[in-house]
Amino acid sequence: MQASILIVSKNRKAELEFTLKVLERYLDLTIHEVLVFLDGCYDNSERLRIQFDWVKWVVSEKSIGASAARQQLYPKAQGKFLIGLDDDAHPLNANFIMKTVCVFEMYPNAGIIAFQEIKGVFDSDYEALEKVDIKVEEYYTNEFIGCGFAIRKDVYLTTKGFPVWIDIYGEESCVSMEVLANGYDMIYSNTVKVNHRVNISDRKLNGQNYFRFGKQLKNTTYYYLVYYPFPLVKILKLYQHNFRKYAIMDRIYFKVFLKTIFEVMKGTPSVMKYRSPVDKKVLKKLKGLHGLKY
Numbered sequence: 130m131q132a133s134i135l136i137v138s139k140n141r142k143a144e145l146e147f148t149l150k151v152l153e154r155y156l157d158l159t160i161h162e163v164l165v166f167l168d169g170c171y172d173n174s175e176r177l178r179i180q181f182d183w184v185k186w187v188v189s190e191k192s193i194g195a196s197a198a199r200q201q202l203y204p205k206a207q208g209k210f211l212i213g214l215d216d217d218a219h220p221l222n223a224n225f226i227m228k229t230v231c232v233f234e235m236y237p238n239a240g241i242i243a244f245q246e247i248k249g250v251f252d253s254d255y256e257a258l259e260k261v262d263i264k265v266e267e268y269y270t271n272e273f274i275g276c277g278f279a280i281r282k283d284v285y286l287t288t289k290g291f292p293v294w295i296d297i298y299g300e301e302s303c304v305s306m307e308v309l310a311n312g313y314d315m316i317y318s319n320t321v322k323v324n325h326r327v328n329i330s331d332r333k334l335n336g337q338n339y340f341r342f343g344k345q346l347k348n349t350t351y352y353y354l355v356y357y358p359f360p361l362v363k364i365l366k367l368y369q370h371n372f373r374k375y376a377i378m379d380r381i382y383f384k385v386f387l388k389t390i391f392e393v394m395k396g397t398p399s400v401m402k403y404r405s406p407v408d409k410k411v412l413k414k415l416k417g418l419h420g421l422k423y
Contacts, residue, residue: 130160131161134156140171142177145216147219155224158183162206166201166202195300199290210281213275215325218276219324241315243272262319270317272305273315287313288304288307298341302349303355306356339381
């Protein structure tokens with residue numbers, strides 16, 4: 130098996146169906162596979178199992194969170210290359226697997242390839258592609274995003290996998306840290322493009338920014354506690370920044386900020402069981418690498 134495409138979905142039946150229809154057109158299922166984890170869905174997403182019987186389905190009656198779902202799903206993949214997509218993201222290149230393999234061959238020490246993310250809801254893939262420069266851009270990076278990336282299976286197996294101590298938002302940073310700590314590189318390449326079909330305006334109206342703020346604040350705290358030799362200064366700076374930029378400016382952000390502090394205090398003893406500080410050289414390398422362009 131050359132490549133495995135892995136998707137975690139929760140209550141987004143229509144988005145998942147769209148993505149699977151795109152993949153069905155692009156994939157040679159004699160050498161590739163698709164695995165989908167349904168994370169406690171109650172929107173009849175399970176009915177898609179009949180429509181897409183070529184997909185390998187994993188169903189959890191109870192929601193366990195995106196990161197824990199990936200932790201369970203990824204070891205089941207048989208492919209040499211594991212390609213992660215969000216349920217509302219699809220590749221814009223019909224030959225996206227071939228392009229991914231080419232990038233890995235060009236960078237033999239690469240453990241992860243971060244794809245180019247094109248956000249927005251478009252009438253066609255052609256419209257989405259018109260939003261970006263066609264000039265090839267590749268560089269060493271310090272992160273990837275879950276809506277579109279590839280990781281070599283042998284590299285993934287050298288890590289602890291996606292963390293079970295994070296539910297959603299921030300799990301990619303943990304895998305990134307462990308991949309770098311194990312001596313591998315991460316490459317950003319815009320030769321593989323994915324359309325992340327998110328409507329930013331709707332997200333704001335639905336209050337998703339507040340939800341994301343709380344999750345990222347909590348999970349970044351845990352990230353520092355697990356991986357940094359001396360995390361206290363980083364955590365204090367994190368809270369100072371978020372208080373000044375968000376909490377002090379917005380009543381709802383302020384409530385989420387206070388709630389998150391209590392959640393962190395309650396959850397820290399459990400998270401400390403996973404503490405595994407990396408070498409300072411890894412942190413120095415991480416700091417010197419470029420982030421992704423959003």
